[in-house]
Amino acid sequence: MNFIKRWLFTTNHKDIGTLYLFLSLTMFFIAGAFAMLIRAELLRPGALLFNPEFYNQLVTMHGLIMIFGAIMPAFVGLANWMIPLMIGAPDMALPRLNNWSFWILPFAFGIMLSTFFMQGSAPNFGWTMYAPLSTTYGPKSTDFLIVSIHLLGVSSILGAINIIATILNLRTPGMTLMKMPLFVWSWLITSFLLIAVMPVLAGVVTMMLFDRNFGTSFFTAAGGGDPVLYQHLFWFFGHPEVYIMILPGFGIISEIIPTFARKKLFGYTFMVAAIASIAFLSFVVWAHHMFTTGMTLSAQLFFMYTTMLIAVPTGIKVFNWVATMYKGALTFETPMLFAVAFVILFSIGGFSGLMLAIVPADYQYQDTYFVVAHFHYVLVSGALFSIMAGVYYWLPKWTGHYYNETLGKIHFWLTAIFMNVTFFPMHFLGLAGMPRRIPDYALQFTDFNFIASIGAFVLGFAQLIFLYNIFSCIWGGKTAPVCAWEGAQGLEWTVPSGLDHA
Numbered sequence: 001m002n003f004i005k006r007w008l009f010t011t012n013h014k015d016i017g018t019l020y021l022f023l024s025l026t027m028f029f030i031a032g033a034f035a036m037l038i039r040a041e042l043l044r045p046g047a048l049l050f051n052p053e054f055y056n057q058l059v060t061m062h063g064l065i066m067i068f069g070a071i072m073p074a075f076v077g078l079a080n081w082m083i084p085l086m087i088g089a090p091d092m093a094l095p096r097l098n099n100w101s102f103w104i105l106p107f108a109f110g111i112m113l114s115t116f117f118m119q120g121s122a123p124n125f126g127w128t129m130y131a132p133l134s135t136t137y138g139p140k141s142t143d144f145l146i147v148s149i150h151l152l153g154v155s156s157i158l159g160a161i162n163i164i165a166t167i168l169n170l171r172t173p174g175m176t177l178m179k180m181p182l183f184v185w186s187w188l189i190t191s192f193l194l195i196a197v198m199p200v201l202a203g204v205v206t207m208m209l210f211d212r213n214f215g216t217s218f219f220t221a222a223g224g225g226d227p228v229l230y231q232h233l234f235w236f237f238g239h240p241e242v243y244i245m246i247l248p249g250f251g252i253i254s255e256i257i258p259t260f261a262r263k264k265l266f267g268y269t270f271m272v273a274a275i276a277s278i279a280f281l282s283f284v285v286w287a288h289h290m291f292t293t294g295m296t297l298s299a300q301l302f303f304m305y306t307t308m309l310i311a312v313p314t315g316i317k318v319f320n321w322v323a324t325m326y327k328g329a330l331t332f333e334t335p336m337l338f339a340v341a342f343v344i345l346f347s348i349g350g351f352s353g354l355m356l357a358i359v360p361a362d363y364q365y366q367d368t369y370f371v372v373a374h375f376h377y378v379l380v381s382g383a384l385f386s387i388m389a390g391v392y393y394w395l396p397k398w399t400g401h402y403y404n405e406t407l408g409k410i411h412f413w414l415t416a417i418f419m420n421v422t423f424f425p426m427h428f429l430g431l432a433g434m435p436r437r438i439p440d441y442a443l444q445f446t447d448f449n450f451i452a453s454i455g456a457f458v459l460g461f462a463q464l465i466f467l468y469n470i471f472s473c474i475w476g477g478k479t480a481p482v483c484a485w486e487g488a489q490g491l492e493w494t495v496p497s498g499l500d501h502a
Contacts (some may be wrong), residue, residue, distance in 0.1 A: 008103075011095030013080045014398075019102050020077030021391075025467070027069030027109060032460055034062040039422075039456040042449050045441050055439040056124035057116070063127025064145075067245065068152050069109055071379065074387045075248040076159050079187045082394065083163065086181045088172025093165035101158035108151035115141035126437060128238070131219035131230040135211040143212065146205045153198040160191035160198075167191075178272070182265065185272050186251025189279045190244055196283075197240045204233040228293050235286040243282040245379060246346075247275055249386030250317060253339050256393050257321050259485050260336035261328030267320040274313035274320075281310045291362045300359045307357035311350065318347055333485070334408030338389035341416045342381060349377030352427065367437075370430025376423045381416075388415070388466065395473050396480035403473040407465055414462035421455030 010016060038058050041049050050058075080098065084091055092098045115122040118141040125133035134142055167188045171180070180188075208230075210216040217223025219230045258265045265271065287295060287303045321343050330336070352374040356362050365371060395403050425448035430436075434445045441449065 009099065011091070011099050013084050013092045013095070013098065016092075016098050016102050017077045017080030017082075018398075020073045020080060020105075023102075023105060023109075024070050024074035024077060024387075025470075027065050027073070029463070029467075030113070031062050031065035031070055032463065034058045034065070035456060036460050038062060039453040041439050042441070043453040044450065045443055045446055048439055050439070052439045053121055053124055056126070056437070057122040059437055060123045060126055061112070061116075064112065065109070066379075067127065067241070068149075069105075071245045071383045071387070072156065073105060075187075075190075075245070075383075076156075078183075078252070078387070078390050078394070079159075079163055079248065081398065083166060083184055083187060084170070086184050087167060087170060087175055089166055089170035092162050093170055094162045097158055098162050101155045101162065104151050104155040104158075108148045108155070111144050111151070112148040115144050118144070128234060129205070129208070130234075131208065131211070131227045135208055135219050138212065143209065146209050149205050150202055153202045156194050157198050160194035163187055163191045164195075178269070181251075182254035182268070182271055182275075183248070183251035186247045186249075186254075186275055189275050190247045193240050193244050193247070193279055193282070197237045197244075200233060201237040201241075204230065204237065207233075228290070231290050231293060232287065235289045236283075238289070239286045240279075240282040242375075242378070243278055245383045246386075247279065249342070249383050250275060252386045252390040252393070253321065253342055254317075256335050256339040256389055257324050259393075260331050260333060260339070261325045262330075263324055263328040265320070266323040267316075270316055271320055274316045277313040278310060281306060281313070285310065288357055288362075291359050292366045304357055304359050308354060311354060314350055318343060333392075334403075334405060334412055335389045335393035335485075337409065337412045337416075338385050338392065341412070342385045342389065345377060345381030345385070345416075345419070349374060349382060352377065365430060367435055368430035369426040369434045369436055372436050373423050373426035373430060376426075380419055380423065385415075391470070393485070395470070396484035399474050399477075400480055401473050401477035402480050402484070403469050403477065407469045407472075411462055411465040411469060414465070415459060418455045418459040418462065422452050422459050423455075425449075425452045425455075 007015065007019065010019075037050070038055070041055055048055075080092065083089070118139075120139040120141060123129070123134070123138065123142050123145045125138060129145075167180070167184060177185075207216070207218040211218050211220060211225075217225040219225050219227050221227065254265055254271060285303055285307045287299065288307045291300055291303075325340075332340070352370070356365055356371065356374060392403060392408055395401075429445055429448050429452075432445065434441055
């Protein structure tokens with residue numbers, strides 16, 4: 001009973017960070033199982049394994065749970081664990097609110113997953129929930145999905161308020177803003193993004209709810225509304241959301257590379273400015289998701305150029321990471337392997353994003369597997385790799401034990417290789433015209449789909465090694481010293497004596 005009370009009512013930032021990370025791990029495997037089923041369906045053309053309706057439900061839930069259940073809670077868990085330690089704070093500024101913001105999430109995901117068992121069907125219109133598919137034609141379970149999204153938004157806003165209050169008010173004396181670790185900076189900026197865009201998502205799903213149940217016509221053309229309005233509102237949330245899922249990753253990589261290069265981070269001030277610039281520009285590029293909706297040429301050009309402009313601060317960050325490694329005393333333990341893979345593969349995702357930013361080219365790429373390849377390179381080799389790098393990097397700090405380095409490297413190489421085997425062929429499928437979100441395909445797409453599906457199965461298997469390595473580290477292993485990774489500056493997460501209130 002005491003064990004349950006400890007985890008249920010805890011206000012300790014480390015305990016809550018651990019809860020976030022275990023929830024994220026659970027959701028990661030649930031959403032990953034959906035991905036395996038999707039790739040099993042696409043292994044060969046014809047002879048459908050599932051009802052196309054169920055396939056659409058898998059696609060919808062895979063996207064929603066990976067974004068809101070795996071990536072975001074993992075970053076919030078890392079923030080809860082590390083920010084107070086990095087800034088010398090005794091805990092988060094609002095510890096009870098911190099507890100509440102976590103415990104909203106299991107109920108939200110319980111509601112979301114329960115839609116599979118409701119009469120009719122689970123939501124089947126894709127994670128973007130476009131009207132009128134979600135309003136006029138959405139199943140009854142859509143209302144429960146809207147409730148779960150509201151709860152997720154409340155949790156995110158509360159967590160963001162807590163992080164901002166902690167960073168601005170609880171820094172140790174002498175730690176000015178420009179002395180904070182990059183991970184803390186990345187979360188300070190990300191928190192403002194969350195507070196700005198989560199109400200927009202809440203507003204648009206509330207409008208969906210009203211269109212479905214109260215006779216309004218926000219997105220119904222017959223009643224004077226406009227389905228394209230939904231897309232504008234959704235992507236005004238959706239594109240900053242992409243950066244909410246990547247900026248903390250930038251912070252993690254900016255902690256890891258200096259440690260394993262034994263060098264100070266190159267261009268700290270420019271790195272902070274680049275994060276802030278990316279966050280600002282993320283608000284003015286949303287309609288690059290909508291080039292084929294009939295907007296004017298001047299609007300298309302504006303969104304094309306602002307999208308390309310984001311490549312500048314992103315390029316600064318990549319340059320500074322490479323400059324940090326240049327002539328460093330590099331060693332390649334598992335966290336560093338994931339960090340280097342992040343820099344390389346995330347850049348590939350960035351280049352394909354530039355291709356999608358070009359208006360006339362986007363007409364060909366829109367709604368094809370090229371888009372699927374692009375955002376998986378950004379979110380798998382970007383967000384997911386940075387989370388895995390951070391977990392391996394900080395596990396000795398959290399548990400007092402080293403993980404198994406051999407298993408860590410096996411996990412890395414299987415993940416890095418088969419991530420590319422899975423998603424790189426999708427570029428070619430998209431360029432050849434294969435549409436996304438369709439459970440069957442023409443014969444000429446068979447070979448690349450077979451390769452992608454085999455890659456996905458091995459990629460999924462590799463994560464079981466990750467799971468085993470985490471739990472074997474928690475249960476025991478070689479004892480880690482206070483400063484687990486030796487670097488020129490020591491570890492950025494090793495706080496001065498007396499400041500760690502564990």
